[in-house]
Amino acid sequence: MVRKHYISALDIGTSKVIALIGEVQEDNGIHIIGIGQAPSRGLKAGMVTNIDATAQAIKQAVGEAELMADCKVGSVTTGIAGNHIRSLNSQGVVKIKDGEVTQADIDRAIETAKAVNIPPDHSILHTVVQEYIIDNQPGVREPIGMSGVRLDTRVHIITGAVTALQNIQKCITRCNLHMDQIMLQPLASGQAVLTEDEKELGVCVIDIGGGTTDIAVYTNGAIRHTAVIPVAGDLITSDLAQALRTPYSAAEYIKVHHGAAHADIAGEDMDEMVEVPSVGDRQPRQIARRSLSTVIGPRVEEILELVQHELHRSGFYEDMLTSGIVLTGGASMLAGIVDLAEDIFGLPARVGVPPEMPGVSERIRNPRNATVIGLLYAARGDAENSGEGGTPAASREHGESWFGKIKEWLRDNF
Numbered sequence: 001m002v003r004k005h006y007i008s009a010l011d012i013g014t015s016k017v018i019a020l021i022g023e024v025q026e027d028n029g030i031h032i033i034g035i036g037q038a039p040s041r042g043l044k045a046g047m048v049t050n051i052d053a054t055a056q057a058i059k060q061a062v063g064e065a066e067l068m069a070d071c072k073v074g075s076v077t078t079g080i081a082g083n084h085i086r087s088l089n090s091q092g093v094v095k096i097k098d099g100e101v102t103q104a105d106i107d108r109a110i111e112t113a114k115a116v117n118i119p120p121d122h123s124i125l126h127t128v129v130q131e132y133i134i135d136n137q138p139g140v141r142e143p144i145g146m147s148g149v150r151l152d153t154r155v156h157i158i159t160g161a162v163t164a165l166q167n168i169q170k171c172i173t174r175c176n177l178h179m180d181q182i183m184l185q186p187l188a189s190g191q192a193v194l195t196e197d198e199k200e201l202g203v204c205v206i207d208i209g210g211g212t213t214d215i216a217v218y219t220n221g222a223i224r225h226t227a228v229i230p231v232a233g234d235l236i237t238s239d240l241a242q243a244l245r246t247p248y249s250a251a252e253y254i255k256v257h258h259g260a261a262h263a264d265i266a267g268e269d270m271d272e273m274v275e276v277p278s279v280g281d282r283q284p285r286q287i288a289r290r291s292l293s294t295v296i297g298p299r300v301e302e303i304l305e306l307v308q309h310e311l312h313r314s315g316f317y318e319d320m321l322t323s324g325i326v327l328t329g330g331a332s333m334l335a336g337i338v339d340l341a342e343d344i345f346g347l348p349a350r351v352g353v354p355p356e357m358p359g360v361s362e363r364i365r366n367p368r369n370a371t372v373i374g375l376l377y378a379a380r381g382d383a384e385n386s387g388e389g390g391t392p393a394a395s396r397e398h399g400e401s402w403f404g405k406i407k408e409w410l411r412d413n414f
Contacts, residue, residue, distance in 0.1 A: 014211025034069025262336025
């Protein structure tokens, strides 16, 4: 009997919590067998503000996924975001010991690159290798076995607040779950919606979620910059609620089903009338869809301009992003947002949709779920690296990992 291997991912967002359970196929593909979703009321701008409320949402989402998949989840790969995230590029140089690059040489070079000053309340989440340079020969992707004297490693380091990490871990632990891996959300989104060609030519993925707008810049096939901006879709909903004098839940529904970021959209009926519920006992009103764009458009424009400012601040200008802009996240589904992005950046833009996967309906396969699908890919990669190919979640055994070392450090220092 062939043993089935399962992996699970958990996206703890500001507006919703989504859980996915996948079965790893023989060809290394993933078949989605369970999905669960719950409203999120315990986070603000990507950071946990209420542990009990967040844990309850996780339990609900995971429970729905377990019921659909008919299996028990014991561990998850999850994401993290928030204004506390910081990133920097670094490099480490070592002498190649025996004239031929070995894994030990690579490990020493990466450790040297990680010797940077970070705030005492921060911890390194990711150290992503960008490229290797052997004896001034740049652009080396696989250095093992190559001859040389000096090995130079360029890396992208991402750090996050220790307390933010602890709070996410507490929420997951309260649900009797183990956290296999924690991943920066824009990296997960990029993994789900970008092509290799886009990463090579230069691209910026902008994930506009509920509480944060996450940015990841790729050039020459490697991640070059990441950032999190605490302005996103929830502010669009708040603007609508105030401008239309309607309850927040009604404003969210109107934004999702009728919202537009641009007044002039080809093929869209912008004169369509939308019913707007009133507060209290007042009668609902009718408003033209075009009028919604006068509220939504300026806020979306502000978000995209903040992204542009962050790119310029970090030294990444439009001429470096040959492939342009890829928008994902819930707000990327607003009508006209692609046109608005192209106007602001002067670059081609598209909406990033996760690729087709077995068991994934069109309802699931949309930009709102890009992060959790990317996390599921990361869970598969983690299982491959551990030599398991994914294991049944209920009976999973956990070996030593980078995250286990972080947990030991947290226990010893806090």
